[in-house]
Amino acid sequence: MPNHANAINSATRQSPWRELFAKEDWWAVWIGLGLVIVAGVLFASGASLKWIAVTPQKWSTIDQVAAQFGANATRYLALFALWLVLFGIGVRALGLRLADFVPAFAVLFIVSALIYALGAWDQASRYNLEPPLVALVLGLLASNLLRLPAWLQSGLRVEFYIKTGIVLLGAGFPFVLILWAGPVAIGQAAIVSLVTFGVIYFVGVKLGLDRRLAATLGVGGAVCGVSGAIAVAGAVGAKKEHAPIAITLVILWAIVMIFVLPLVSRALGLPTGVAGAWIGTSEFADAAGLAAAQTYSGYAGQAGITGTPEASVQAFTLMKVIGRDVWIGVWALVLSIIATTRWENDGVTSRADAGEIWRRFPKFVIGFLIASVIVSLAARGLSYDAYKKTLTPELVAPLQGLRNWAFIFCFLSIGLTTRLRDLATAGARPFYAFTAGVVVNVILGYILSTIVFVDFWTKLGQPGP
Amino acid sequence: MNLWHSPAATARTQRAPRSCATCRHFCADPKAIEAAIPGLITLGSGYASVRSDDGLCERHQRYLSAASSCSQYEAR
Numbered sequence: 033m034p035n036h037a038n039a040i041n042s043a044t045r046q047s048p049w050r051e052l053f054a055k056e057d058w059w060a061v062w063i064g065l066g067l068v069i070v071a072g073v074l075f076a077s078g079a080s081l082k083w084i085a086v087t088p089q090k091w092s093t094i095d096q097v098a099a100q101f102g103a104n105a106t107r108y109l110a111l112f113a114l115w116l117v118l119f120g121i122g123v124r125a126l127g128l129r130l131a132d133f134v135p136a137f138a139v140l141f142i143v144s145a146l147i148y149a150l151g152a153w154d155q156a157s158r159y160n161l162e163p164p165l166v167a168l169v170l171g172l173l174a175s176n177l178l179r180l181p182a183w184l185q186s187g188l189r190v191e192f193y194i195k196t197g198i199v200l201l202g203a204g205f206p207f208v209l210i211l212w213a214g215p216v217a218i219g220q221a222a223i224v225s226l227v228t229f230g231v232i233y234f235v236g237v238k239l240g241l242d243r244r245l246a247a248t249l250g251v252g253g254a255v256c257g258v259s260g261a262i263a264v265a266g267a268v269g270a271k272k273e274h275a276p277i278a279i280t281l282v283i284l285w286a287i288v289m290i291f292v293l294p295l296v297s298r299a300l301g302l303p304t305g306v307a308g309a310w311i312g313t314s315e316f317a318d319a320a321g322l323a324a325a326q327t328y329s330g331y332a333g334q335a336g337i338t339g340t341p342e343a344s345v346q347a348f349t350l351m352k353v354i355g356r357d358v359w360i361g362v363w364a365l366v367l368s369i370i371a372t373t374r375w376e377n378d379g380v381t382s383r384a385d386a387g388e389i390w391r392r393f394p395k396f397v398i399g400f401l402i403a404s405v406i407v408s409l410a411a412r413g414l415s416y417d418a419y420k421k422t423l424t425p426e427l428v429a430p431l432q433g434l435r436n437w438a439f440i441f442c443f444l445s446i447g448l449t450t451r452l453r454d455l456a457t458a459g460a461r462p463f464y465a466f467t468a469g470v471v472v473n474v475i476l477g478y479i480l481s482t483i484v485f486v487d488f489w490t491k492l493g494q495p496g497p
Numbered sequence: 498m499n500l501w502h503s504p505a506a507t508a509r510t511q512r513a514p515r516s517c518a519t520c521r522h523f524c525a526d527p528k529a530i531e532a533a534i535p536g537l538i539t540l541g542s543g544y545a546s547v548r549s550d551d552g553l554c555e556r557h558q559r560y561l562s563a564a565s566s567c568s569q570y571e572a573r
Contacts, residue, residue, distance in 0.1 A: 055545065055546045056542050056544035056546075057545060058546075126527070126544050127528065185538075188538065189542070190538065190541075191540075191542035191545055192542070257540055258536070258539070258541030259540075259545055259547045259548075261541075262534070262537065262541055262545075262548055262551075262560075263547040263548060263551075265551075265560045266548065266549060266560055266562050267551075267562060269560070269561045269562065269565060270559065270560050271558060271559055271560070272533075272553060272558045272559060272560055274560070275560055276534050276535050276536065279534065279536040279537060279539075279540075279541070280535070280536055283536050283539050283540055286540060316540075317540040317541075320540060360547050361547075368562070378559075379567050380554075380559065380561060380566070380567045381565060381566050381567065382562055382564065382565045383564060383565075388549075391549045391550075392546065392547045392549050393547075394545070394546055394547055396546075446539060449539040450536075450539050454535050456535050456536070
């Protein structure tokens with residue numbers, strides 16, 4: 033009985049601050065916003081973060097790139113130390129072993145630096161050597177053909193890196209742009225999410241799938257991939273095997289779409305903003321979608337592709353993060369109510385409450401919005417010239433450089449953690465149901481992005497005045 | 498004001514202490530969840546906010562909210 037009482041006490045008296053240090057989302061906010069604030073303070077005092085935010089520059093011969101690394105060795109070491117300390121603190125707070133994380137992150141950083149440098153080769157785009165694709169393919173080959181050491185796993189925190197990168201992305205995202213484009217993104221995303229969920233769910237049920245599995249698959253395909261699947265699996269009390277089935281399908285289709293969406297968009301010559309909106313509508317996970325959107329930003333200016341490079345990432349973020357991700361709590365609440373009141377419960381009682389919306393809210397979005405507000409306030413009153421000549425190179429560009437590093441860590445981690453042999457077997461019926469949703473999602477996303485809202489997304493990618 | 502657990506949820510947990518959160522058949526440890534669900538770490542995470550405090554019930558072989566309950570509850 034005393035044990036029982038202690039257990040209850042620990043569960044009911046958890047500090048309200050616990051989540052601030054126990055969830056990856058919040059650590060992404062602390063790290064991302066911390067960097068934005070430091071960059072802002074340095075900028076205000078006439079300095080900049082750009083020394084440490086080193087990135088490989090364009091090169092055409094091996095000698096040039098070697099000379100670059102040689103000349104900037106101290107900066108790269110400082111950058112490595114910065115990331116190691118920041119992510120190390122977060123990882124330690126989450127309860128992971130620092131002794132494993134340090135060597136794993138060192139490997140991740142070195143390989144990421146090489147991939148980043150390869151992407152800066154002046155012939156890279158000719159051979160489709162976009163850093164996100166190279167990182168993904170290299171990671172996939174390594175994880176599926178080699179036996180990687182177990183300790184390396186500790187450094188492969190896909191979500192931690194992508195969430196930190198998204199918070200930093202907010203620094204290059206004018207807040208007025210979010211206010212201007214947010215409603216359209218939410219509207220387009222709502223149409224696609226509802227239709228995609230409906231298709232997967234009803235096809236799944238028609239094929240005889242358990243309703244909880246159909247719902248888990250549906251939200252995985254319609255809202256936010258693996259995160260959506262795991263959130264709804266818990267909300268509806270899915271069977272143990274349901275989430276792994278949905279995750280397998282999300283991963284397989286998400287990886288296919290990382291390659292297909294940018295390449296098809298390029299073949300169609302879509303403007304960067306339009307392609308970004310399509311990717312944001314039709315990719316299944318933030319990390320996978322950003323890999324595709326970042327790849328497409330590298331195509332800007334090639335073969336008649338109009339729009340700024342940033343526009344594909346911005347449109348993607350508006351569509352996926354603002355349009356889809358933030359609604360996961362609402363989906364979980366609604367499906368939880370339906371599961372509790374309409375579906376058989378097998379002796380397990382669940383109770384849904386509105387707090388579900390906040391508990392499952394992807395908190396890193398808050399960091400993204402605050403970063404946007406901070407930099408927008410810093411830019412207030414500046415002329416366009418001053419913005420471009422001072423604020424961009426001294427404040428925004430270094431944060432974009434750091435963001436790109438976080439993204440590459442993420443893209444490489446996706447490949448290195450995708451071990452096809454370890455994924456759960458999905459089975460034919462879940463595959464058919466999910467694939468039906470994929471087909472509808474891609475077609476509907478294309479129509480909305482390239483026809484219905486084409487002017488809007490094209491305008492998003494236009495350079496400033 | 499408690500922003501992390503709504504007053505309704507807190508009251509609910511206090512009224513129903515025999516919830517999964519304190520049951521010995523229930524595991525919500527992120528590391529264990531990541532190990533038990535193949536592919537979760539590839540495009541997701543056991544430490545994500547969206548996962549809330551959900552966990553695996555070995556008794557029912559289900560992935561449940563920590564606020565769920567059943568008649569086979571056993572305190573830790």
